[in-house]
Ligand code: ADP
């Protein structure tokens with residue numbers, strides 16, 4: 001297994017594919033920062049932990065996350081993009097903040113959706129799968145991984 005995979009970089013503006021409208025904002029890592037993952041992983045939905053630097057009250061907080069690794073229409077689907085939904089409520093956006101993430105496992109392939117409702121339902125399932133997986137013995141230690149600022 002290629003996991004854990006550590007990725008980090010400044011949060012980029014996305015392409016407004018409706019993350020916030022769907023109630024699941026997704027923070028984008030810089031394209032270069034995900035190269036190591038694209039060499040060893042297929043597009044799809046993954047789970048793990050994430051940490052955002054420089055937010056008041058957030059020091060040392062490591063949160064569960066779900067990540068979509070998908071083809072980016074902006075680059076004619078020739079490049080993969082990593083979008084990370086962190087399972088925590090943030091009071092404000094954190095564009096340009098340093099984000100660290102540890103990818104720990106694969107959930108499912110990327111699918112095309114005929115409806116918004118179907119997509120939202122799958123994301124809710126992904127979040128439950130992520131939390132259940134992270135609760136398994138052997139996974140808790142990754143929240144305290146040396147890659148994070150603790
Ligand atoms: P974009 O197209 O710019 O990625 P989104 O609608 O997906 O726009 O919103 C993503 C942004 O929302 C992130 O870059 C971050 O600044 C902010 N944000 C707020 N809460 C979260 C969260 N729980 N997970 C990820 N990003 C969040």
Ligand code: MG
Nearest residue numbers: 014019026027
């Ligand atoms: Mg987004």
